[in-house]
Amino acid sequence: MEKLHQGDIILVERIKDPVLVVSKDYFNLSGEIIGCVIFKTCTASPLHYYIEVGEFRGYAQCEKMALLDLNVRGFKKIGSIQMLDRMEISDTIQGMFDYI
Numbered sequence: 001m002e003k004l005h006q007g008d009i010i011l012v013e014r015i016k017d018p019v020l021v022v023s024k025d026y027f028n029l030s031g032e033i034i035g036c037v038i039f040k041t042c043t044a045s046p047l048h049y050y051i052e053v054g055e056f057r058g059y060a061q062c063e064k065m066a067l068l069d070l071n072v073r074g075f076k077k078i079g080s081i082q083m084l085d086r087m088e089i090s091d092t093i094q095g096m097f098d099y100i
Contacts, residue, residue, distance in 0.1 A: 001070065002077060004028045007086040009038065009053060013074040020051065020060045020081070022093060031071040036060045036089075047096070049089050053079040062092045 004010065005028070008021045015037070023034035038058040042048050048059040056079055081089075 001031060002075075004033060004070075004077070005080065006090075007081045007083075008077050009051075009056070009079040009081065010035070010075045010077050012068060012070070015068075018056070018058065018078060019068065020089070022060075022062075022065065022089060032067060032069050034065055035068055036062055037064050037066075047092060049085070049092060051081055051085060053081060060089060062089060063096065065093065 003025075004021050005025050006021055006023060009018050010021065012019050012035075017040075018038045019035035020038055021028065021033050021035050027034070038051060038060050040058045042059045042061060047062045049062060051058055051060055
């Protein structure tokens with residue numbers, strides 16, 4: 001199985017839209033990932049992060065994280081986001097769980 005990294009964009013069997021890998025590399029070694037679906041269009045929200053990689057554009061919806069077992073699903077890597085985008089998305093996800 002191909003090694004996946006945080007920030008990779010993948011196409012997953014039986015999922016219509018691309019998925020952004022948000023889990024850390026160490027977690028991904030298990031063959032499972034936590035990912036956010038990327039939609040081409042969506043409503044404005046602090047939890048929707050715009051991504052542009054080459055000709056690919058869309059919005060990662062951080063509130064729609066899901067655990068995906070890639071040991072039982074086919075997938076294909078189609079790109080990767082920049083480090084600054086990874087940091088922003090990680091901050092957005094962490095912000096959903098902060099205590100205030």
